Amino acid sequence: MDFLQDVHNIIRNKGEEIKNKHEKEQKGIKNATDKELNTFLELYIKASGGASGFTNVELREETLVLLLAGTDTSAVGSAFTSLMLARHPEVQNNVYEEIREVLGDSNRSVSAEDLPRLKYLEAVIKESLRLYPPVPMIVRKADKDIKLLHRNPVYWGKDAEEFRPERFLESNLKHPAAFIPFSYGPRSCLGKGFLRTNNSKTKTSSFLKLFRFYNSQTAILYNVSRRFR
Ligand code: HEM
DSSP: HHHHHHHHHHHHHHHHHHHHHHHHHHTTTTOOOOOOOOHHHHHHHTTTTTGSSSOOOHHHHHHHHHHHHHHHHHHHHHHHHHHHHHHHHHHHHHHHHHHHHHTTOOOOOOTTTGGGGGGHHHHHHHHHHHHSSOOOOOOOOSOOOOOOOTOHHHHHHHTTTOOTTTHHHSSOSSSSOOTTTOOOOOTTTTTTTHHIIIHHHHHHHHHHHHHHHESSSSSSSOOOOOOOO
């Protein structure tokens, strides 16, 4: 109950803050400390039409959906990709070489233009999502029996149980719904495009530029020595 009250207070205060800022701007007053960056909540309030937009309850529900849907799933996905890289050092080397090829010896971060070139890394992320989907079950009413998809040899061949990212580079999917870590159809994941193209690749490549994943019996250990000079 207290938690809900806290959430409502945050939303109400943010709404007031935006209203005051807007009124000041109308009068030509600009505060030197006003930041250009907007929080997610601010964007929601503004995009929905400010005071006449989403109600506080709607803002709470929408924010909650995105927080719940977007954080744990991405974190679990990245954790499994890291685990796969630790378990398959040869794959990790290939990813590292690809990043080197794209960035050269430069110390800069991966840019939006670099992302489409990181094709092998994309295959590694997909292969991790295939074997270890962060959302392993999707609840739908089926009108006929459906066999498990992600490890089904009919769609993935005899080595369906193996971690082999190359499969995503070699051939197209045997069925458009054989690979559905983000579900399929109109109610599929809203974050899937962002995730595939930006988030996972940026995170993993930034990490691999500097560190290497190692496997131990109980944990993934990070080697803190810098890899790029
Ligand atoms: C690796 C990361 C992610 C995975 C594996 C994933 C997976 C999924 C799956 C399987 C669904 C369908 C659930 C169902 O119908 O039962 C879904 C829905 C959804 N996802 Fe994701 N998701 C991820 C990241 C994100 C991110 C980063 C966002 C937002 C920024 C997001 C926003 C949503 C939303 C809003 C829905 C509900 C869509 C609807 O019902 O119309 N997801 N996600």
